[in-house]
Ligand SMILES: NC(=O)C1=CN([C@@H]2O[C@H](COP(=O)(O)OP(=O)(O)OC[C@H]3O[C@@H](n4cnc5c(N)ncnc54)[C@H](OP(=O)(O)O)[C@@H]3O)[C@@H](O)[C@H]2O)C=CC1
């Protein structure tokens with residue numbers, strides 16, 4: 001079981017390991033300050049089993065756990081790809097710039113740099129935060145120039161949000177947009193996947209297992225069952241493989257060793273193009289969104 005060094009190429013000179021292990025969702029620790037040793041131990045296991053791509057964010061409050069796990073794992077820091085995300089705040093706006101926020105995160109992570117820094121949501125305004133989206137992006141560019149961030153990107157951005165940045169003629173363009181993406185949510189916002197591909201932006205999929213974990217009982221169930229049987233894989237492995245086959249990088253997570261191993265074991269089989277199409281077509285008959293459903297910007 002191994003990802004065999006499988007990577008996606010980013011539009012800059014960097015590469016990114018093909019499947020990410022998330023420290024949000026079930027690990028999210030709002031307002032809790034003790035170290036989650038279960039997360040540290042699970043991360044060490046995930047890294048030692050072959051996950052070399054860890055997805056973190058300031059709002060998850062899991063930076064210390066990520067840092068601790070990297071120290072405890074057998075893998076060298078430079079061989080692990082670490083993502084963090086700038087949280088602009090919602091009810092309590094973050095007045096700290098991405099530059100200052102990342103510096104604070106690095107100290108919690110006990111790292112010299114992160115491989116990828118994303119703006120977690122586009123909800124940044126001069127009135128709310130004290131700076132606008134383009135100024136936030138400029139702050140991230142400074143981090144890239146100083147080597148504290150290797151690649152810069154965005155998350156939960158619409159085409160219009162990305163265009164706002166691109167039109168400002170940035171020195172460093174966003175190379176990733178991390179969005180909710182699954183067989184039941186193939187376009188979180190209109191045209192986002194097509195636009196990303198045309199503009200050298202890699203889509204990362206969070207919530208890739210939504211059809212299985214939260215929207216079970218939908219039209220995909222029987223398709224997944226028959227493909228899982230054909231390839232001797234689990235439904236989750238079929239869904240993750242479908243994400244990869246559509247040119248998108250899945251970010252998933254699990255607290256269970258067997259599932260962690262199974263997520264890493266999705267590169268030794270291929271779905272046929274007809275099977276990929278079948279999942280896409282049947283999946284598109286239902287829309288299921290877990291995150292940010294109350295934000296009208298995504299309607
Ligand atoms: N940028 C953003 O705004 C967001 C980013 N993210 C990132 O993406 C990561 C992954 O998101 P998430 O939605 O959790 O991803 P997934 O859709 O991959 O779901 C993972 C969850 O599925 C459960 N699971 C796996 N297989 C099964 C099964 N067969 N039956 C039932 N449950 C199953 C796991 O639980 P178990 O532990 O029991 O195996 C785990 O909690 C997050 O941790 C975070 O890093 C997530 C949301 C928003």
Ligand SMILES: O=C1Nc2ccccc2C1=O
Pocket residue numbers: 023024025028057291292
């Ligand atoms: O992992 C996450 N869980 C969330 C819940 C609400 C908003 C963002 C997120 C994440 O990024």
